[in-house]
Amino acid sequence: MSEVKRLCIAGGGTGGHVMPALALADAVRAFDADVSVSFIGAERGLEASLLPERGEDVLLLDMHSVQGAGLMQKVRVLLWELPKAVFKIRQVWQGHKPAVLVGVGGYASVAGVVAALISRVPVVLYEQNAIPGLVNRVLYRFCNTMMLGFATAAKHLHQPDKAVVTGNVIRADVLSATYNTQDTPCLLIVGGSQGAMFLNETVPQACQNLAKQGKTFRVIHLVGAGDGRVGKVQDLYDAAGIQADVQHFSQDMPSLFEQASLMIARAGAMTVGEAAAVGMPSLFVPLPWAADNHQYFNALVMKEAGAAQIIKQKTCDVARLSREIGAVLFDKAVLQSMSDAAKAVSIRDASERQVTVLNPMLGMHGLEVKA
Secondary structure (H helix, E strand, C coil): CCCEEEEEECCCCHHHHHHHHHCCCCCCCHHHHCEEEEEEEEECHHHHHHHHHHHCEEEECCCCCCCCHHHHHHHHHHHHCCCCCCCCHHHCCCCCCCCEEEEEHHHHHHHHHHHHHCCCCCCEEEECCCCHHHHHHHCCCCCCCEEECCCHHHHHHCHHHHHHHHCCCCCCCHHHCCCCCCCCCCCEEECCCCCCCCHHHHHHHHHHHHHHHHCCCCCEEEEECCCCHHHHHHHHHHHHHCCCECCCCCCCHHHHHCCCCCCECCCCCCHHHHHHCCCEEEEEEECCCCHHHHHHHHHHHHHHCCCCCEEEEHHCCCHHHHHHHHHHHCCHHHHHHHHHHHHHHCCCCHHHHHHHHHHHHHHHCCCCCCC
16 A cells, blocks of 8 residues: 655735635645645634634634744743644654645744755745735745745745745636626625724725715625624615625625626735736725734735736825726726736636645656646
């Protein structure tokens, strides 16, 4: 009997790390169902609930983040929690080390990468954003390679030639969605899984301004989790006579993409990747306190391609947002041009590219992608 091929994916914390990790795992399994995939995460991260619900094999670590933490917590993490986590990982690996570990970011990723380096397990980092985080920039020097979601990330790395541009894996149902200009323009507002309070408060007021100008359009607004959000935002649209569908979140994003003419959103790596894949013209309002301002740089890739506009939150008042929406939403020629530009940016074969990077360590059968 041949030895089981084992892939371990370490990291998480937020959906921006967990969802790419799951997409990578699913891509590997699609090419070779015999590969055993396990995860390393943190007890306080999204993965602690999401991965067990999916029936995934996950090792959860008792670790805290050091980002924004005080000196005492940083010392505790580095001198106690990290060594303890590394020891626990190596204990679990006794007798069956993975063939390769992929670090997807988040503080649990550090423990996994350190354990792999000590155990002489090959390490591949996966950076979803257009500017690599500090931890990935440091760890990269000791790892085999890094898979990049955006080509522009390479210029921020020591030895950029060692990295491989793979793109971020986009769900198959999103890849199959088709952008259409609408007879009645439709504005889609997406604030991420937790919502964006700034967008929830500002966009309805901007839409009220447009309605007062006699503009006819409809709105789909995902406000994120939180009691009372749907009713409060729905009331704002109703008071202005705007046809609006306000939801906490949607399980059917492809359908919403196919209805929308223009999207207003934060600029997480997966949001930007999905916008490019669908060909969705976008107005991005990057999260201003995102680490290394990475959301701005994600959005910049689309802006420079002519697929999006960027409005920094500190300058995004109601009047400006009204002007920016009005200049795009009601001009089909502009929308179509932006849509075409977005599709040109998209890397649609990201799963094949990532599997190709991992194949020398995993030796998957049935792999029929170009090296």
